[in-house]
Amino acid sequence: MTAQILDGKATAAAIKSELTARVAALKEKGVTPGLGTVLVGDDPGSQKYVAGKHRDCAQVGIASIQRELPATATQEEIEAVVRELNEDPACTGYIVQLPLPKGIDENRILELMDPAKDADGLHPMNLGRLVLNEPAPLPCTPNGILTLLRRYGVEIKGAEVVVVGRGVTIGRPMPLLLTRRSENATVTQCHTGTRDLSAHLKRADIVIAAAGSPHLIRPEDVKPGAAVLDVGVSRNAEGKIVGDVHPDVAEVAGWISPNPGGVGPMTRALLLVNVVEAAERSVG
Numbered sequence: 001m002t003a004q005i006l007d008g009k010a011t012a013a014a015i016k017s018e019l020t021a022r023v024a025a026l027k028e029k030g031v032t033p034g035l036g037t038v039l040v041g042d043d044p045g046s047q048k049y050v051a052g053k054h055r056d057c058a059q060v061g062i063a064s065i066q067r068e069l070p071a072t073a074t075q076e077e078i079e080a081v082v083r084e085l086n087e088d089p090a091c092t093g094y095i096v097q098l099p100l101p102k103g104i105d106e107n108r109i110l111e112l113m114d115p116a117k118d119a120d121g122l123h124p125m126n127l128g129r130l131v132l133n134e135p136a137p138l139p140c141t142p143n144g145i146l147t148l149l150r151r152y153g154v155e156i157k158g159a160e161v162v163v164v165g166r167g168v169t170i171g172r173p174m175p176l177l178l179t180r181r182s183e184n185a186t187v188t189q190c191h192t193g194t195r196d197l198s199a200h201l202k203r204a205d206i207v208i209a210a211a212g213s214p215h216l217i218r219p220e221d222v223k224p225g226a227a228v229l230d231v232g233v234s235r236n237a238e239g240k241i242v243g244d245v246h247p248d249v250a251e252v253a254g255w256i257s258p259n260p261g262g263v264g265p266m267t268r269a270l271l272l273v274n275v276v277e278a279a280e281r282s283v284g
């Protein structure tokens with residue numbers, strides 16, 4: 001038996017085609033959604049991701065606003081761009097590409113963003129709303145994972161889910177989404193301090209691997225038939241993406257998300273969903 005592929009690329013394409021119609025409807029009402037990106041420095045990976053986001057925007061009819069600063073940009077210079085986008089009516093939502101260069105206070109930048117324009121769902125106000133069960137833009141990667149599981153009919157209610165990782169973009173918000181009454185999963189959060197990761201993994205119906213540790217999840221640790229989502233992005237010597245999930249896991253799992261082609265494109269699609277929803281709220 002080999003696992004069914006959770007095809008993020010195809011699912012993202014379907015979401016984008018649904019969004020195209022919603023963007024057209026907004027334009028009829030005189031609103032053009034515009035996604036802003038703030039990219040600081042010249043990391044090739046970050047440049048590639050940001051370019052992908054703007055390609056997606058073009059596909060669905062969202063306007064693109066790109067701001068680039070050199071790696072030497074100061075805290076004040078980045079903050080000035082954030083204030084500018086907060087004021088710019090053409091920019092209905094934006095993201096500050098993370099990580100920012102060393103020495104920049106990332107949290108201060110995120111706090112300065114207008115929470116109504118937070119396309120990533122990572123503003124402290126919006127993360128707080130998520131904790132409080134108030135409506136808010138949802139963090140794109142966790143929401144992308146959830147959307148992928150739903151579209152393939154993976155049972156979430158009552159499932160034992162293991163999340164590996166505790167980063168701000170995935171590990172921390174993921175359990176918040178999964179433990180809402182509407183999802184009703186039971187979540188164990190594992191991290192580098194977990195004593196026996198393997199024991200936790202063996203019980204999981206769904207594994208969400210966001211540790212950034214190449215091939216951390218091995219076939220002998222996965223329950224037969226489990227859904228395994230590979231969110232890790234490491235690069236090998238040739239610059240190729242290496243995920244957190246060992247390829248042989250596909251022999252044991254019931255579902256597996258490829259990497260690339262799995263969660264990455266879903267993250268981008270759910271970013272566009274946040275931009276379109278914010279624009280829809282603005283027209284009432």
Ligand SMILES: Nc1nc(=O)c2c([nH]1)NC[C@@H]1CN(c3ccc(C(=O)N[C@@H](CCC(=O)O)C(=O)O)cc3)C=[N+]21
Pocket residue numbers: 048049052095096097098099120140233259260261262263264265267268
């Ligand atoms: N404020 C902020 N928001 C983010 O959402 C954010 C960020 N900062 N910093 C970096 C991470 C990383 N991230 C990815 C998004 C898409 C792909 C993606 O589409 N990957 C393609 C392949 C791309 C390739 O080949 O390099 C795939 O998986 O098929 C990957 C990684 C968003 N991030």
